[in-house]
Amino acid sequence: MAVGVMTAVAIPTRVAALARLELGDVLRSRWLIFCGALYAALAALFIGIGLHESAVMGFTGMARVLLSLTHALVVLLPLLALTGTGLVVARARGDGTLELLFSQPITRDEYFSAVTLVRFGALFAPLLVLMPGLAVFGALAFHQAVPWGFLARAIVVSAALLWSFTGLGLAVSVRVRELDRVMMYLLVIWVLSVALLDLGLVGLMLQWQLPAPVVFTLAGLNPVETARLALLSGAEPSLGTLGPVGFFLHRTLGATWLFVAGVTWPLAVGTFGWLAARRRLRAGDLI
Amino acid sequence: MRIELNDLTKRFGAVQALAGVTLDVASGERVALVGPNGSGKSTLLRAVMGMLRCEGTVRLDGRDPFEHLTRLASHVAYVPQIAPRLGATVGEVARAVAAVRGLDLRAIRDTAHEIRLDLDALQRRPVRALSGGMKQKLLIALALAAPVSLLIMDEPTASLDGDAREAFFRLFAERAAGATLLLSSHRLDEVRRLVHRVVVLEGGRTIRDTPVDAPEVTECLEWRWAS
Numbered sequence: 001m002a003v004g005v006m007t008a009v010a011i012p013t014r015v016a017a018l019a020r021l022e023l024g025d026v027l028r029s030r031w032l033i034f035c036g037a038l039y040a041a042l043a044a045l046f047i048g049i050g051l052h053e054s055a056v057m058g059f060t061g062m063a064r065v066l067l068s069l070t071h072a073l074v075v076l077l078p079l080l081a082l083t084g085t086g087l088v089v090a091r092a093r094g095d096g097t098l099e100l101l102f103s104q105p106i107t108r109d110e111y112f113s114a115v116t117l118v119r120f121g122a123l124f125a126p127l128l129v130l131m132p133g134l135a136v137f138g139a140l141a142f143h144q145a146v147p148w149g150f151l152a153r154a155i156v157v158s159a160a161l162l163w164s165f166t167g168l169g170l171a172v173s174v175r176v177r178e179l180d181r182v183m184m185y186l187l188v189i190w191v192l193s194v195a196l197l198d199l200g201l202v203g204l205m206l207q208w209q210l211p212a213p214v215v216f217t218l219a220g221l222n223p224v225e226t227a228r229l230a231l232l233s234g235a236e237p238s239l240g241t242l243g244p245v246g247f248f249l250h251r252t253l254g255a256t257w258l259f260v261a262g263v264t265w266p267l268a269v270g271t272f273g274w275l276a277a278r279r280r281l282r283a284g285d286l287i
Numbered sequence: 288m289r290i291e292l293n294d295l296t297k298r299f300g301a302v303q304a305l306a307g308v309t310l311d312v313a314s315g316e317r318v319a320l321v322g323p324n325g326s327g328k329s330t331l332l333r334a335v336m337g338m339l340r341c342e343g344t345v346r347l348d349g350r351d352p353f354e355h356l357t358r359l360a361s362h363v364a365y366v367p368q369i370a371p372r373l374g375a376t377v378g379e380v381a382r383a384v385a386a387v388r389g390l391d392l393r394a395i396r397d398t399a400h401e402i403r404l405d406l407d408a409l410q411r412r413p414v415r416a417l418s419g420g421m422k423q424k425l426l427i428a429l430a431l432a433a434p435v436s437l438l439i440m441d442e443p444t445a446s447l448d449g450d451a452r453e454a455f456f457r458l459f460a461e462r463a464a465g466a467t468l469l470l471s472s473h474r475l476d477e478v479r480r481l482v483h484r485v486v487v488l489e490g491g492r493t494i495r496d497t498p499v500d501a502p503e504v505t506e507c508l509e510w511r512w513a514s
Contacts (some may be wrong), residue, residue: 096371103365
């Protein structure tokens with residue numbers, strides 16, 4: 001009979017053990033497959049309709065396909081990130097998983113780090129494979145030049161946006177206990193993030209006679225809007241392309257700083273949400 | 288490991304789960320918490336595990352388990368009342384527990400075998416797909432695989448058949464001889480065989496603290512709160 005002798009276990013070993021457990025859950029739920037399939041379907045759609053059409057916003061060929069894909073993802077990624085993270089802690093609390101895990105010698109930070117790494121990785125990894133794969137496919141199959149600069153920009157913006165809503169999703173998951181209320185909060189966050197794009201806001205401004213600074217502030221605080229502007233920061237700065245908020249910011253900040261701000265703000269929002277969630281998890285009841 | 292609870296109070300919204308419980312359990316002592324449903328037994332065990340933030344103080348060998356969970360959890364084993372509805376497989380859970388406790392996986396497998404659970408055969412089975420008895424055996428195997436100085440068990444044999452219960456008592460005697468035990472139970476046989484002392488909780492308060500062979504223990508468990 002093997003005698004169970006415990007030895008001191010290093011922090012990375014414990015985080016890795018928890019991450020393996022979480023990854024098993026992600027793979028079983030087919031979340032990774034769903035994300036990959038969705039990204040691939042969108043990519044196929046935009047390749048099918050995009051490569052042979054005329055230039056859009058100054059982008060042609062593969063750059064246009066990537067622009068269209070990323071534009072669609074800017075709206076979709078928040079929803080995927082919210083649904084991929086928003087239920088994790090709330091469900092683990094409800095089904096007894098936290099009670100079992102925290103009877104083991106692990107810290108709340110270790111658990112939270114493992115969950116964050118796996119969930120963010122599950123959302124981002126398929127994208128990291130798909131976008132360069134798409135560009136290389138376009139080069140091989142259609143003899144299109146690979147737009148490396150735009151590709152890098154699209155990947156960075158997507159990562160920032162995913163992080164933003166991963167942090168917000170985890171914040172909701174830690175704070176709210178009932179799963180139906182969690183779903184409601186996630187839906188509200190997503191709807192607001194899509195509704196508060198500047199085109200929607202201009203409609204509000206006209207209908208409710210909102211002052212322009214309010215509209216600009218609301219749009220500027222929306223990570224989806226800022227990510228969209230970061231994506232388009234290399235485009236010709238026209239009102240039609242960027243929208244009123246983007247046009248104003250482009251003229252005020254310039255293309256480079258618009259990109260920097262457009263990536264930094266979603267990262268900041270995500271980090272704020274993540275830190276708030278971690279603080280709550282550290283200080284509150286686990287069950 | 289010594290347990291000291293001083294004026295422990297916990298409220299969940301309008302529900303007063305614990306209302307000023309004070310208890311001292313010496314190192315190596317075995318204590319059962321008994322009482323009707325909703326009397327605060329499970330809440331008290333979770334507070335001792337450091338899973339709940341409470342008013343009053345909890346000390347395990349002088350340390351607050353809420354603040355020093357990792358350090359203390361290495362010396363504590365816990366069998367929860369309700370098995371988690373984990374999607375993870377039995378193998379994944381066993382490997383994860385072995386990794387975070389620095390245990391050889393064989394220790395868990397051998398302990399499971401002693402309580403009539405074939406871990407190899409169940410490797411790929413999701414935990415939530417196990418029967419209630421199998422889940423309980425798995426939790427016991429995970430808890431008793433390593434030597435610990437404090438065992439906290441919430442209705443550990445509630446779903447076990449007679450054979451498995453006997454195997455559990457044998458395993459407990461073998462593995463947890465010198466450990467402090469805090470047990471929540473409704474079963475007279477379990478209480479009589481495992482503990483020296485019984486603390487009766489009602490409405491989140493301690494209403495009696497007595498040796499296990501006191502007549503009122505039998506009365507409480509056989510007549511008032513028999514499950």
